[in-house]
């Protein structure tokens with residue numbers, strides 16, 4: 328790692344397709360996926376569904392579209408969706424569900440682990456009557472981005488899903504980083520998402536694809552999701568060039584997430600020793616620094632001056648995410664540079 332090279336910890340979305348992935352993409356067999364003719368897309372969808380224990384899957388351009396298509400497929404306009412106050416769907420998807428789905432998003436307080444309180448969910452379920460929106464969907468998130476990459480245990484997902492199911496509502500799990508949860512908890516993704524009807528996950532984050540997410544669930548729901556995807560303009564043609572990256576990632580890039588988690592722990596320990604930051608031990612690949620001395624903007628600028636990139640993450644918080652393109656040596660170098668920034672402050 329040269330002195331001048333920037334170490335980009337803004338997100339695991341910055342990962343670049345490596346040579347083997349590019350070869351898989353270049354050699355992909357393709358067809359028109361809107362006609363269902365793309366063998367590489369069909370292969371990715373089948374692999375994804377199998378990997379998370381669902382009947383069917385649909386390939387979409389982004390995690391945001393996967394969640395929107397999921398909400399559209401589970402609801403009709405005027406329905407209500409229960410979800411965490413810190414969830415990505417509520418905070419970081421431009422209120423697309425409200426605008427395009429015509430649903431009401433009803434946030435419930437997230438606990439520190441990214442879960443919800445069973446009693447809050449129970450209390451939020453609507454009694455059907457003339458005045459109320461229908462409680463149609465509960466959305467959960469695993470790993471939980473804003474809560475620092477925490478893993479939602481299968482038992483918690485089951486308990487919350489049971490309340491929704493009892494009320495006749497569906498359950499969608501935003502599993503953008505579900506394989507980080509699988510690797511960190513040594514629990515198969517299929518087990519972590521078993522209680523949810525649908526699950527979406529990103530190929531473009533730690534799995535290191537250039538593009539893409541997958542929504543998985545029962546065949547009937549996925550048939551509807553295909554229509555919703557088409558409406559949103561997400562029906563792509565020779566998309567197999569992209570899907571081939573996903574197939575490659577599912578085969579090669581899941582187990583290695585353990586390295587990202589080890590690097591995140593090293594990074595957190597090093598940062599915690601410096602003094603100006605409170606850092607909790609990360610559960611997966613997301614490290615959150617709470618700024619104790621100085622300002623968030625001041626530190627972000629000081630890190631950037633040293634060639635370490637991070638992002639603001641709520642008041643007084645900075646996020647760093649480890650990923651495939653930042654190895655253990657680069658983490659040591661990042662810590663050296665940040666130590667210099669602290670010494671100079």
Ligand SMILES: *Cc1c(COP(=O)(O)O)cnc(C)c1O
Pocket residue numbers: 388389390391392394415416468470471472501503504529531540
């Ligand atoms: C990144 C992310 C998404 C959205 O994915 P994009 O591909 O960036 O649209 C959804 N949910 C969570 C939890 C995420 O971290």
